[in-house]
Amino acid sequence: MLRAITHLPANHGRGAPADSITLAHDERRLRRKLLTFRGGTEVMVDFPQTVTLDHRGALELDDGRIVEIVAAEEALYEIRGRDTAHLVRLAWHIGNRHTSAQLEQGRILIKRDHVLRTMLEGLGATVTNVSEPFFAEHGAYHSHGEQGHALLAR
Numbered sequence: 001m002l003r004a005i006t007h008l009p010a011n012h013g014r015g016a017p018a019d020s021i022t023l024a025h026d027e028r029r030l031r032r033k034l035l036t037f038r039g040g041t042e043v044m045v046d047f048p049q050t051v052t053l054d055h056r057g058a059l060e061l062d063d064g065r066i067v068e069i070v071a072a073e074e075a076l077y078e079i080r081g082r083d084t085a086h087l088v089r090l091a092w093h094i095g096n097r098h099t100s101a102q103l104e105q106g107r108i109l110i111k112r113d114h115v116l117r118t119m120l121e122g123l124g125a126t127v128t129n130v131s132e133p134f135f136a137e138h139g140a141y142h143s144h145g146e147q148g149h150a151l152l153a154r
Helices: 084-096 114-122
Strands: 002-008 019-023 029-036 042-052 058-061 066-071 073-080 102-104 107-111 126-133
Touching: 019 029, 042 058, 073 084, 073 114, 084 107, 084 114, 114 126
Parallel strands: 002 042, 019 066
Antiparallel strands: 002 058, 029 042, 058 066, 073 107, 073 126, 102 107
16 A cells, blocks of 8 residues: 655645545544545555645655645635624634634635524624635644644744
8 A cells, every 4th residue: 555655735846746635624634544546546644743734735655656635625604794803703702612714814714504603693794605625723732742833832
């Protein structure tokens, strides 16, 4: 079985990929997992630490091939507030429920959940169904040993 020996960031410059796989947000954060690529190639990922695979990043295999990672489109809510202060309050309520969120200028994206939608609309948010790749923030308490981790920053 093929093994991934390293993960490469987007724009890695290592040439054209031999194959690709489309993964949702939660699937791109992994340490040990068997992946089956579009062409049927099975690859064992077994890294010493949890990593987040970049959209358009890649895995380098033990046979030298490069296989591309593509972020899947996901069913999300786009949340908008009346103004920046309102959006910050909405973000606080989302975080208070330990919900993964993608924070952007003027909007927040979360996975669809009708209970959260009801809460957010009750707080005055505009909530719209969208389908796009999801790039949520990873919490400060994930993988404490990672270099640059929020709790290690000085």
